[in-house]
Amino acid sequence: MERHLAAILIADVVGYSRLSEIDEEGTRFRFQRDMKEIFEPQIAEHSGRLVKTMGDGLLVEFHSVVDALRCAVNVQQQKAKMNAALPPGERLEFRIGVNLGDIIVEGEDIHGESVNIADRIQTLARPGGIAISGAAYDQVKSKLSVGYASLGEQKVKNIGEPVRAYHVVLDPAAAGSTVFARKSPRRWHIPAAIAAVAVLLLTGASLWWQPWVLIEEPSPINRFAYPLPDKPSVAVLPFINVSGDKEHDHLAQGLTDDLITELSKVSGLFVIARHSVFAIANTPAKVQDVAAELGVHYVLEGSLQGAGSRLRINVKLIDAVTGLSLWAERYDRQYADLFAVQDDVISKIISALAVKLSEGERDQLARIPTNNLEAYDYYLRAEQEGVTYSDVETYRRTLSFYQKAIDLDPEFANAHAGIARVAVDVWRNDYTFLWSAAVARKIAYDAAGQALKLDPTNARAHTVLALLQLVDGRDAEAMDSANRAVAAQPNDAEAFGNLALILAHTGNHDQAVAQMEKALRLDPSPPPSFQLLAGIVFYTARENDRGIPLMEAARTALPDAEPAHEYLAAAYAAGGDRVSGAEAAARLLQLFPDTNLTYYSYLYDYWREGDLQYHLTNLRAAGIPEWPFGFDGKETDRVAGTELRNLIDDKTWIGKHKNGTDFIQHFDKAGNTAYRTANTSITGIVEVADNRLCETFGGSFLDRMVCGYIYRNTTRQDPAAQYVHVTPQAVKFFSLAPP
Known part of the structure; x- marks a missing residue:
């Protein structure tokens, strides 16, 4: 091992990750071009040694700090001229830091x-600029045709003592001049004003001399879309996979998701939801613009590069108000160390922002989701699939990945919670192509319960459990589960949205609105499904003016989603817009011809009576019929009493559904029934109540008795049928089979 004094130059591309996301190959080509055409010739001319390149940066050693700074100045001047001749999308800008030690x-x-200090100093430079340490400044202050602006003493990461730092002003007219920062706050008005004028004169001269050099923009605080929260606010931008291997995309996304999820557990932080950061990351905007749009003070950005079993991860935390980097780190680790990297990043953010953790939060953050990295890889794949469910194959792939994760690690709580989330979605939306409603409901309960057994603080499992309990009429338990989800993850928009829904359907409308406002602040650019949920909450709380725009946006994105048309029809009618209400109802009936009020009265029988009648009244006003396919039977044709019982006492029906499906249904004397079509064979039980025929089949609609009426067939449709059986789900024409 050898030690000696040297000048160190470190250069780093500004916004390399974001540029690579837009044009990965072009960005890499431009970096290599700058290396060959600018950096390497200048390094050689000034007797430097290129130690190594580091993805988007380089480390150079010089014997003389004067040579190091001359090299840096020439590089930035050549880069500025080159950039002036290029379109904005093809420019690369570098920050350069120089230290002596x-x-x-x-x-x-x-x-x-000394190398670490050079790296930290580099982050203080402006785009296209140079920053140097006090040790370097002491040697070069009168030896080059440039000026200097003191940054004072800077506290930098992992360096015990504050480090003096200076901006280099690239203007021969300012040669040898230095503007110093004042330390005393008591007489700031005169000295600071003089200093400010001097800095403006220096930078103004620099712009005159080099109009292509970009000066750091003023603070974006006045153009933030939202007021900054009263706690440190953070947006974790999607990590960029710079490997050139699409197989690592899910790993980069998974790292982003996990950092958001873990930081969301810290009550002392305000963390933007994943969908909003992924949505805004698709637009080529500066970090400060992103922060302004999301309304956060700090932005975390990073990149991931995989090579075999090794990972290189670059992370940077930026103060979007000042434009300065609070800290930056490069991790060159084995894939097996991924959780250690996450822990280190989280701890550094918490430390940098001076956030205090409760004991419970420390325990949660210390918990490793799984010790099996292959299981974790499958889990990440499931999460990437499950961002937006669109078709049966997406559901199946998602479930397959979750199940593989569980097979590899049966105690992986997050994977069990993932299955619960899919199952409750299948159950709520009647996606019977995967499971029957009863099976989906049982799987959701079981998977959520297993997740909570393994991890009692799992927010997703509590959220699923709350929805199940609400529909089962267990309001108090549902509220408790929803509150537990929010407590476990106090920055989770989904948890707040779920709590708002439960509050809305238990009569706490004002609280529901307040919680949904929190959810939308955490996720200001929510996905369509969340927009629909928010619109439903506002509609239920009688705030249609706020609900309708959200539901309209959801309908545009999800044109075939039944609830979007259903709730819009009701909301329009509630607001007195009968024309729009009728149009939404017509589209709903076009997509789902069997839509009817009786069905909705069963579907929402867990609602408070006032809310249920409000919704049914609005739907009726919009034009939704009482029974499927608009069936309207005459009271005089309705079968009742003994005649009704005789139709199901050891009888067999042969008939056809309104949609054309042939069926046979047999009833025995004990109240059992068997139903069969070409594709279905199920059994159930029946009873007569209030002149209605009530049935339930295993795994059928909401696992409860569903009642309807039987009419003598006086309609023109299927005139050969003797009777019409109407239920919330179907209209069936039938005759009795011969004995």
């Missing part, structure tokens, strides 16, 4: 605190 030499590489 003792280094450790190991083979071709160099290490030590």
Whole structure:
């Protein structure tokens, strides 16, 4: 091991990850071009040694700090001229940091605190600019045709003592001039004003001399879309996979998701939801613009590069108000160390933002989701699939990945909660192509229960459980589960949205609105499904003016979603817009011809009576019929009493559904029934109540008795049929089979 004094230059591309996301190959090509055409010739001319390149940066050693700074100045001047001739999308800008100090030499590489200081100083430079340490400044302050602006003493990461730092002003007219920061706050008005004028003169001269050099923009605080929260606010931008291997996309997304999820558990932070950051990341905007749009003070950005079993992860936390980097770190680790990297990033964010953790939060953050990295990989794949469910194959792939994760690690709580989430979605939306409603409901209960057995603080499992309990009429338990989800993850928009829904359907309308407002602040660009949920909550709380725009946006994105048309029809009618209400109802009936009020009265029988009647009244006003296919039987044709009982006492029906499906249904004397079509064979039980025929079949609609009426057939449709059986789900024409 060798030690000696050296000047260290570190350069880093500004916004490399975001540029790579837009044009990965082009960005890499431009970086390599700058290396060959600018950096390497200048390094050679000034007797430097290129130690290594680091993805989007480079480390150079010089014997003389004067040579190091001359090299940096020439590089930035050449880059500025090159950029002036290029379209904005093809420009690369570098930040350069220079330090002088003792280094450790190991083979071709160099290490030590002086190298670390150069790296930290680099983050203080403006795009297209240079920052130097006090040690470097002391040697070069009168030896180059540039000026300097003192940044004072800077506290930088992993360096015990504050480090003096200076901006380099690239203007020969300012040669040898230095503007110093004032330390005393008591007489700031005169000295600071003089200093400000001097800085403006220097930077103004620099712009005159080099109009292509970009000066850091002023604080975006006045153009934030939302007021900043009263706690440190963070947006974790999607990590960029710079491997060139699509197989690592799910890993980069998974790392982003996990950081958001883990930070969301910290009550002392305000963390933007994943959908909003992924949505805004698709637009080529500066970090400060992103922060302004999301209304956060800090932005975390990073990249991931995989090579075999090794990962290189770059992370940077940026203060979007000042534009400065609070800290930056590069991790060159084995894939097996991924959780350790996540823990380190989270702890550094919490430390940098001076957030205090409760004991419970410390325990949650210390918990590793699984010790099996293959199981974790399958879990990440499931999460990526499950962002937006669209078809049966997406559901099946998602479930397959979750199940593989569980097979590899049966105690992986997050994977069990993932299955619960899919199952409750299938159950709520009647996606019977996967499971019957009864099976989906049981799977959701079982999977959520298993997840909570393994991890009592699992927010997703509590959320699923709350929805199940609400529909089962267990309001108090549903409220408790929803509150537990919010407590476990106090920055989770989904948990707040779920709590708002439960509050809305238990009569707490004002609280529901307040919780939904919190959810939308955490997720200001929510996915269509969440927009629909928010619209439903506002509609239920009688705030249609707020609900309708959200539901209209959801309907545009989800044109075939039944609830979007259903609730819009009702909301329009509630607001007195009968024309729009009728149009929405007509579209609903076009998509789902069997839509009817009786069905909705069964579907929402767990609602408070006032809310249920409000909804049914609005739907009726919009034009939704009482029974499927608009069936309207005459009271005089209705079968009742003994005649009704005789139709199901050891009798067999042969008939056809309104949709054309042939069926046979047999009833025995004990109240059992068997129903069969070409594709279905099920059994159930029947009873007569209030001149209605009530049935329930295993795994059928909501697992409860569903009642309807029988009419003598006086309609023109299927005139050969003797009777019409109407239920909330179907209209069937039938005759009795011969004895």
